[in-house]
Amino acid sequence: MAGAIVSLVLLSGTATWKMFQFRDRLHAFWVNPHWEQRLEQWGMYQDRVIVFFGDSQLAGWRVGPSFGMLPIRNRGISGDQASRAIHRFQRDVTDEGATLAVILIGINDLGRETGATPESVAASIDQLVQRALENEIEIMLCSLLPLQRPYYSPHRAEQVLAINKWMAERENVTYIDFHSVLMDEEGRMKTEYTDDGLHPNERGYAVMTRILQPHLARHLAKGGGNG
Numbered sequence: 748m749a750g751a752i753v754s755l756v757l758l759s760g761t762a763t764w765k766m767f768q769f770r771d772r773l774h775a776f777w778v779n780p781h782w783e784q785r786l787e788q789w790g791m792y793q794d795r796v797i798v799f800f801g802d803s804q805l806a807g808w809r810v811g812p813s814f815g816m817l818p819i820r821n822r823g824i825s826g827d828q829a830s831r832a833i834h835r836f837q838r839d840v841t842d843e844g845a846t847l848a849v850i851l852i853g854i855n856d857l858g859r860e861t862g863a864t865p866e867s868v869a870a871s872i873d874q875l876v877q878r879a880l881e882n883e884i885e886i887m888l889c890s891l892l893p894l895q896r897p898y899y900s901p902h903r904a905e906q907v908l909a910i911n912k913w914m915a916e917r918e919n920v921t922y923i924d925f926h927s928v929l930m931d932e933e934g935r936m937k938t939e940y941t942d943d944g945l946h947p948n949e950r951g952y953a954v955m956t957r958i959l960q961p962h963l964a965r966h967l968a969k970g971g972g973n974g
Contacts, residue, residue: 779821782811791818795967796844800836800875801851802827804892807946813956817963820845828856829871830863836875841882847966848879849923849959851889854945857906865909872910876920887962888914890926893936895944904934921962925955 786792799805799821806823822839829852840848853872856863872888879886890911894903907926915922929951931937936944940951947955 797847798845829853847885849887869913886920888920889923893930895936898944
């Protein structure tokens with residue numbers, strides 16, 4: 748009887764240990780810094796480096812489940828604004844050896860307390876573009892995303908459209924249009940793509956991944972750079 752109890756305890760301990768191992772592996776796959784450490788260990792950043800640069804809408808995009816082995820570093824920071832992001836561009840993009848910067852930023856600039864206009868947000872984003880071009884980094888400018896309650900307002904929706912129009916017409920960049928795909932017939936983010944009205948949910952990110960993937964593949968196939 749005692750032997751059976753000991754065996755049961757050992758089996759239970761082994762099962763628990765394997766469960767924690769699985770949890771740790773899953774955690775490393777889902778949490779961006781851990782996944783990027785794995786990519787670093789596997790030498791995935793030796794030839795190309797793609798940097799996601801922006802605010803929480805990028806920070807919440809899980810690199811591992813979405814893009815697998817692609818050499819992506821996620822440098823999204825919650826609450827960041829285009830007007831402030833220029834001060835970390837050197838550290839988070841250029842110093843990382845980026846061959847491509849995927850930029851999604853600007854929605855936080857449109858908060859009521861900032862007083863920003865579409866023109867001032869565009870000017871801030873343009874500074875990021877200029878800094879990238881100076882360092883021969885390819886740029887993909889992502890449209891600002893549509894909003895849903897409680898963040899949506901007709902005025903803010905108009906501002907988003909104006910900024911997106913400017914980005915779509917900006918030379919020397921690739922414009923990635925998430926807005927029109929995520930938007931419903933009233934100009935808001937489709938409810939199935941967001942849980943809080945501001946950030947994409949898992950389904951929203953899946954749609955964005957499908958849109959962005961071919962552009963990343965093209966960058967990697969041609970060898971990176973602006974040429």
